[in-house]
Amino acid sequence: MIAIVDANSFYASCHQIFRPDLRNKPVVVLSNNDGFVVARSWEAKALGVPDLEPFFKIEPLLRRHRVAIFSSNYPLYGDISARFMRTLQGIGDQVEVYSIDEMFLSLTGHQDLNRLAWQMKDRVWQHVRLPISVGIAPSKTLSKLANHVAKRHRQGQGVCVLDQPKKWEWVCRRVPVTAVWGIAKRMARRLATLDIHSAWDLATANPKAVRQVSNVNLERTLEELNGHPCLALEDLPPPKRQIYCTRSFGQKATTLQPVLEAISVYAGRAAEKLRDQQSLAVTIHVFLHTSPHEPNYFSDSVTAKLAYPTDDTRLITALARRMMQGIYRPDHAYIKAGIGLIELVDRKHQQFDLLHPGQPERADRLMSVMDKINRQQGKGAVFLASQGIKKPWAMRQQFLSPQYTTKWQDLPVVRS
Amino acid sequence: MSLISFSSAQAATALRLPLYLSRVSAGFPSPADDYVDKGLDLNEYLITHPAATFFTVVSGESMEGEGIFDGDILVVNRALEAVDGDVVVAVINGELSCKLLDTKKRRLLSSHPDYPPIPVFEGAELVIEGVVPFSIRCHRDRHR
Numbered sequence: 001m002i003a004i005v006d007a008n009s010f011y012a013s014c015h016q017i018f019r020p021d022l023r024n025k026p027v028v029v030l031s032n033n034d035g036f037v038v039a040r041s042w043e044a045k046a047l048g049v050p051d052l053e054p055f056f057k058i059e060p061l062l063r064r065h066r067v068a069i070f071s072s073n074y075p076l077y078g079d080i081s082a083r084f085m086r087t088l089q090g091i092g093d094q095v096e097v098y099s100i101d102e103m104f105l106s107l108t109g110h111q112d113l114n115r116l117a118w119q120m121k122d123r124v125w126q127h128v129r130l131p132i133s134v135g136i137a138p139s140k141t142l143s144k145l146a147n148h149v150a151k152r153h154r155q156g157q158g159v160c161v162l163d164q165p166k167k168w169e170w171v172c173r174r175v176p177v178t179a180v181w182g183i184a185k186r187m188a189r190r191l192a193t194l195d196i197h198s199a200w201d202l203a204t205a206n207p208k209a210v211r212q213v214s215n216v217n218l219e220r221t222l223e224e225l226n227g228h229p230c231l232a233l234e235d236l237p238p239p240k241r242q243i244y245c246t247r248s249f250g251q252k253a254t255t256l257q258p259v260l261e262a263i264s265v266y267a268g269r270a271a272e273k274l275r276d277q278q279s280l281a282v283t284i285h286v287f288l289h290t291s292p293h294e295p296n297y298f299s300d301s302v303t304a305k306l307a308y309p310t311d312d313t314r315l316i317t318a319l320a321r322r323m324m325q326g327i328y329r330p331d332h333a334y335i336k337a338g339i340g341l342i343e344l345v346d347r348k349h350q351q352f353d354l355l356h357p358g359q360p361e362r363a364d365r366l367m368s369v370m371d372k373i374n375r376q377q378g379k380g381a382v383f384l385a386s387q388g389i390k391k392p393w394a395m396r397q398q399f400l401s402p403q404y405t406t407k408w409q410d411l412p413v414v415r416s
Numbered sequence: 417m418s419l420i421s422f423s424s425a426q427a428a429t430a431l432r433l434p435l436y437l438s439r440v441s442a443g444f445p446s447p448a449d450d451y452v453d454k455g456l457d458l459n460e461y462l463i464t465h466p467a468a469t470f471f472t473v474v475s476g477e478s479m480e481g482e483g484i485f486d487g488d489i490l491v492v493n494r495a496l497e498a499v500d501g502d503v504v505v506a507v508i509n510g511e512l513s514c515k516l517l518d519t520k521k522r523r524l525l526s527s528h529p530d531y532p533p534i535p536v537f538e539g540a541e542l543v544i545e546g547v548v549p550f551s552i553r554c555h556r557d558r559h560r
Binding site: 018020021082126127129404413414415 | 465466467468470471472473474475476478479486489490492494495507510511514515543545
């Protein structure tokens with residue numbers, strides 16, 4: 001049996017952990033730069049706060065209902081995520097961290113799965129104060145479906161176990177095919193041509209007919225919907241094939257200097273992620289644009305190859321800056337810039353050629369020292385001067401909450 | 417999105433202090449020193465449930481009788497079950513508060529004569545956020 005456990009409105013819930021006064025109250029979390037609503041507590045959803053709506057449009061609605069508003073606080077989310085996963089780790093024989101707020105667990109030898117699901121829920125609430133939903137079924141796809149049901153039907157209170165064919169059949173007959181894991185709208189339109197509309201239609205479809213409109217993945221989904229597991233748990237997520245780091249500016253940039261500083265910061269961050277997953281970059285992509293909602297929209301981008309596969313922040317930054325200088329045009333108010341490391345190779349399998357011996361060992365050592373300092377002393381303890389010191393273009397975070405669990409200065413206060 | 421799987425309560429301490437079992441005597445090594453193999457990790461002592469432990473800072477003097485002073489750091493463990501007489505963090509009027517738990521009379525006590533007990537009335541829910549097994553007091557001006 002496989003369980004998928006995820007946190008309800010994860011980002012919003014994180015803000016309620018150390019603010020008991022906000023539990024059972026409407027809470028929203030804004031995206032980077034406070035642009036959009038990215039997370040809503042159940043109560044905020046009930047008030048009709050829409051998802052992914054520009055903040056300025058719905059601010060009056062939020063104020064009227066006294067909704068608590070927070071800027072994104074990733075250090076907090078990261079720490080709470082790790083605590084959540086750790087709390088349940090011992091329960092599964094194998095665990096796959098699927099995203100910041102979701103994990104799969106493989107379960108064997110449990111008699112009463114309903115009771116187990118409740119134990120998980122109680123334990124995560126008790127230990128971390130995080131509300132979760134649990135779906136349990138014989139395959140990943142069915143457990144995702146169980147979780148979908150657990151979330152939408154309040155009477156289940158966040159728990160759904162589909163351990164017998166009659167149970168998952170009952171659900172499959174009642175949900176649209178888009179409720180199935182991995183079936184997006186586009187695929188659903190193609191399936192509609194085969195008269196497949198519900199999850200049940202898909203489960204009972206002729207695999208050969210399905211193959212006509214799709215690929216082998218969908219055949220696996222079909223198998224999984226019938227209770228035959230085809231997808232194993234993955235211990236480690238595969239390394240990313242591209243790494244993008246892109247942000248909006250807090251204030252529009254009208255000169256080259258702040259744009260260059262911003263791209264240096266993003267390049268530094270991207271290189272850090274690159275080293276984290278033990279890859280080297282071959283090709284990079286740099287872009288810049290003004291607001292698409294304003295007249296004279298301008299955007300440009302460029303790709304270039306590095307001299308040799310590298311994860312050296314200095315080389316990546318230097319190239320990114322040169323590329324940016326190439327596409328920058330004066331007399332525009334820029335709102336966003338970004339860098340993508342788009343062709344990556346595995347560090348272990350790097351190929352050397354005659355002209356370039358590859359990254360010197362000194363660079364490896366320097367980068368690992370830099371990463372070590374930043375890990376121990378906090379992000380940004382050491383950085384390239386080209387990133388700028390004051391960063392006036394940096395993100396707007398009007399509603400930043402404390403980093404309760406990762407910063408000594410931000411510990412929650414307890415009255416006595 | 418990358419996971420930052422690093423929490424303050426999980427940080428492994430780099431500094432390990434060995435527990436010396438013998439007095440230092442000149443010229444003659446103690447055979448007991450051969451058994452000094454593992455240093456002591458303060459985290460191990462203070463934090464039994466890393467994922468369920470968090471730190472808070474105290475504001476106020478109502479717990480001075482317990483030796484908990486304004487500005488002290490509390491180690492709060494959510495995994496422990498609160499029993500009578502425990503120092504706990506409870507929710508009072510929506511705020512996190514540090515009090516002594518009196519389960520027999522269903523109330524929260526301060527340990528300072530100026531603060532009366534806070535009764536938890538029948539039907540009202542007492543929300544305990546965690547047990548405080550330890551508090552940490554700095555005896556030196558931290559800003560020095």
